[in-house]
Amino acid sequence: MKSKVNTAVFPVAGRGTRFLPATKAIPKEMLPIVDKPLIQYAVEEAVAAGATRLVFITHRSKGAIERHFQTNYELESILKDSGKEALLELLHETVPPGVRFYYVEQGEPLGLGHAVLCAKEVVGNEPFFVHLPDDLIRSDLGCLSELSEIYEETGASVIAVEPVPQERTSSYGVVDIDERSVLKQIVEKPDPKEAPSNLAVVGRYLLTPDIFDLLERTQRGAGGEIQLTDAIAELLPTQEITACRFSGIRYDCGNKYGYVTANLDLALEQEDIRAALQEHLKQL
Ligand code: UTP
Secondary structure (H helix, E strand, O other): OOOOOOEEEEEOOOOOHHHOOOOOOOOHHHOEEOOEEHHHHHHHHHHHOOOOEEEEEEOHHHHHHHHHOOOOHHHHHHHHHOOOHHHHHHHHHOOOOOOEEEEEEOOOOOOHHHHHHOOHHHHOOOOEEEEOOOEEEEOOOOHHHHHHHHHHHHOOOEEEEEEOOHHHHHHOEEEEEOOOOEEEEEEEOOOOOOOOOOEEEEEEEEEOOOHHHHHHHOOOOHHHOOOHHHHHHHHOOOOOOEEEEOOOEEEEOOOHHHHHHHHHHHHHOOHHHHHHHHHHHHHO
């Protein structure tokens, strides 16, 4: 029996420049999809997959993330005194029972690989999830749970992938896989003409701890950043890494189109505003 995956790492130290000026004072991961910040969706998905240790790779400018998961005593007492029990319950639900929060500072955003390496001491010698909160995935199964199921069979790393239009490959890590979905190759941001396929890596990984030694040796790659993709490529000769074509819909909330469509789709799921919103869309 493979050891269960207890730890989820959330790299949240990036600058979020595509959302300026919104992200000048607010972390990108705190941007709401309707009424819940991206980071809350991320935590819920990880907890549903069995994670109890939540590790945030953060930056000093991102204190709002930590505050979101702390108790706001003043607000709670106001809600209690005014009998707003449902809202009080909503506040309590932001922190799932039985989880522990860890915050590790990434002094400078040197890339996703560097952010993951910052988690080394807290993760220890265990498999762990990496969850990028700006990739919002809506699925009944839960993307991290799907990765976990595969890991229980293989005991090796698993990464989530989805097909993208060929011309978009230069924005992603791209994989080549065999008939068993085992990775043959992975490259960061390939030119569409040279991409080995159109299967793009999205923001969910289940990694074994041997990735850390490789990350320590990884040099700056595409965009001058320490790329997680490059370390995964180094892991390939020693490990059968599986690509998982997860179910559900992914919204890339790191860009405006994905963010707006996520808001629209999730707003249409909310009963109190659905009818009015549909009416408004008809008018458009
Ligand atoms: P992105 O490149 O999508 O995020 O990184 P960004 O750099 O914040 O956004 P833009 O491009 O400037 O708009 C994917 C994820 O990895 C984290 C980011 O916070 C985001 O969640 N990240 C990236 C780090 O934690 N550290 C880094 O050095 C780089």
